[in-house]
Amino acid sequence: MTSPQQTRQPHGHSHSHEPAEPVSRHLRKVIAAVLIPFAAAVVVGLAVLWPGGAPSHERSGVGFDRQTQQGRVVQIEQVDCKDVNASQIPASTPPGSAARPTETGDCAKATIEVTTGKEKGRTFIEIVQPDAPRQFHVKQGVMVAYAPDAPHELQYSVTDVNRAFPMALLAGIFALAVVVVGRMRGVMALVALAVSFAVLTLFILPAILQGSNPLVVAVVGASAIMLIALYMCHGLTARTSVAVLGTLISLLLIGLLGSLFIGWASLTGNTDDSTGLIHGLYPGIDMSGLLLAGVIIGSLGVLDDVTVTQTSAVWELHQADPSMGPRALYRAAIRIGRDHIASVVNTLVLAYAGAALPLLLLFSIAQSGVSTVANSELVAEEIVRTLVGSIGLVASVPVTTALAALVVSADRSGPSGSTEPKPAGPATAPSLPGQSARVSGAGGRGRRHKK
Known part of the structure; x- marks a missing residue:
C-alpha cells in the first residue's frame, strides 16, 4: 500500500514567487573573485582621497560666495x-x-x-x-x-x-510616496539615497576642491555609491552582483568615451558664471576633468535602473522556464532591453534639453543655424554629455543581459550548493485546475487524483 506521502512527487519547477538566483559555490567564488578586489580598491581609494572637509578660503562676495x-x-x-x-x-x-x-x-x-x-x-x-x-x-x-x-x-x-518650507514639504511627500508604494524596499531606497548624498557632499565635492583629480574622485565616489545603493536596495545576491558588474563595465566605457571626446572637442568646462567663479577661487581644479566627472556621476543613476531591470528580466525568464539556455535567455531578455533603451535614451535627451531650454531659446531668438548652435561650447558640452551617457546606457543592455544569461544558465546546483546532478525521478507535469494528474507509483501503475 503506497501512502499519500510516497506517491507525492516533487514538481518539475518551482512556483515560488521569490527571485531565483545562482547558489552554486563555484559561481559564488567566481563573482566574489571579481567584486571583492574591486570593492577593496574602492575602500582604499576612499581612504587615500578622503579630504577631511572642504578647504577654507576668503570669501569673494560674488555670486554664491557670499x-x-x-x-x-x-x-x-x-x-x-x-x-x-x-x-x-x-x-x-x-x-x-x-x-x-x-x-x-x-x-x-x-x-x-x-x-x-x-x-x-x-x-x-x-x-x-x-x-x-x-x-x-x-x-x-x-x-x-x-x-x-x-x-x-x-x-x-x-x-x-527662502524656499525651505515648500522644498521640505515636497521632499516629505516624495519620501511618503516611496515608502507607501515601495514599503521596505522604498525605505531602503531612501536610506541609499541619503548615503549617496553623503558620499557626494562629504567626499566627492571636498576632494575635488582639495585638488584631487576630478576623474579619479568621480570614479571612486560613483563606485562607492553604486555598491552601497545596489546592495542596500536589492540585497547581497548574485543577481545584484551581476547588475554591479554590468554597471561597472558601462561606467568604464562612459569614462573612456567622455575623456576622448571632451579632449577632442576642446571642451574646457568653464562656460558660465558658476564655473568661472570656481576656477577663479580654485585655479588648480581641472575644469575639463570636472566636466567628465559630472558625466560619470550623472549617468550612474540611469545605469543602475537599466542594469537591475535587465538582470531581473533574465532571472524571471529563467525561473519561468529553467530549461532555457544562455542564448535563448539572451534573445528573450534583449527584446525587453530594446524597449528599455528606446524609452531611457529619449528620457535622457529630453532631460538635458529641458535643462538647457533657456539657452536654446536665446539661440532661437538670434536665429542661429543648427551648426552654429551645436558648435557653441555651452551646447556642445550638453551634446557630448548626452551622447556619451546614452552610448553607455545602450551598451549596458547587451553587456548586462549577456552576463546575467551566462551566470544564471551556468548554475545547475541545488539549494545545498552541490553541483552533482540530481537523481532522475518520475516526471510529473503540472496540472491545470479541474484536470487530473497521473502520478507514477513504484509498480509503474498510475493513480489519478482529482484536483
Whole structure:
C-alpha cells in the first residue's frame, strides 16, 4: 500500500514567487573573485582621497560666495518711485541699483528684518520696482547677503526668497510616496539615497576642491555609491552582483568615451558664471576633468535602473522556464532591453534639453543655424554629455543581459550548493485546475487524483 506521502512527487519547477538566483559555490567564488578586489580598491581609494572637509578660503562676495543670513519681510509700503529720495534710502546707494530705482510708478518699500546671525533683529530697507520679477509680501521669508566690509547701511541686501518650507514639504511627500508604494524596499531606497548624498557632499565635492583629480574622485565616489545603493536596495545576491558588474563595465566605457571626446572637442568646462567663479577661487581644479566627472556621476543613476531591470528580466525568464539556455535567455531578455533603451535614451535627451531650454531659446531668438548652435561650447558640452551617457546606457543592455544569461544558465546546483546532478525521478507535469494528474507509483501503475 503506497501512502499519500510516497506517491507525492516533487514538481518539475518551482512556483515560488521569490527571485531565483545562482547558489552554486563555484559561481559564488567566481563573482566574489571579481567584486571583492574591486570593492577593496574602492575602500582604499576612499581612504587615500578622503579630504577631511572642504578647504577654507576668503570669501569673494560674488555670486554664491557670499555670507548669507535669513530674513523676513515685516512691512511693505507703496510709494511713488519718483518720491524715493535720499530721505527714504541711504545717500550712498549708487544710482541704478535695486535700492534706487529710476522708473516711475508705484514702488514697494519693504522693511526686512534679519532673523539669524549676530545681528538678529536688525532691519533694513529694500526697494522693489514695479516690473521686478520678484515681489514681496508681509511675513515672507527671504535670504539676505551680508557684506561686512560695505558701509553700514549697505551691508545687507535681499538675494532670494527662502524656499525651505515648500522644498521640505515636497521632499516629505516624495519620501511618503516611496515608502507607501515601495514599503521596505522604498525605505531602503531612501536610506541609499541619503548615503549617496553623503558620499557626494562629504567626499566627492571636498576632494575635488582639495585638488584631487576630478576623474579619479568621480570614479571612486560613483563606485562607492553604486555598491552601497545596489546592495542596500536589492540585497547581497548574485543577481545584484551581476547588475554591479554590468554597471561597472558601462561606467568604464562612459569614462573612456567622455575623456576622448571632451579632449577632442576642446571642451574646457568653464562656460558660465558658476564655473568661472570656481576656477577663479580654485585655479588648480581641472575644469575639463570636472566636466567628465559630472558625466560619470550623472549617468550612474540611469545605469543602475537599466542594469537591475535587465538582470531581473533574465532571472524571471529563467525561473519561468529553467530549461532555457544562455542564448535563448539572451534573445528573450534583449527584446525587453530594446524597449528599455528606446524609452531611457529619449528620457535622457529630453532631460538635458529641458535643462538647457533657456539657452536654446536665446539661440532661437538670434536665429542661429543648427551648426552654429551645436558648435557653441555651452551646447556642445550638453551634446557630448548626452551622447556619451546614452552610448553607455545602450551598451549596458547587451553587456548586462549577456552576463546575467551566462551566470544564471551556468548554475545547475541545488539549494545545498552541490553541483552533482540530481537523481532522475518520475516526471510529473503540472496540472491545470479541474484536470487530473497521473502520478507514477513504484509498480509503474498510475493513480489519478482529482484536483
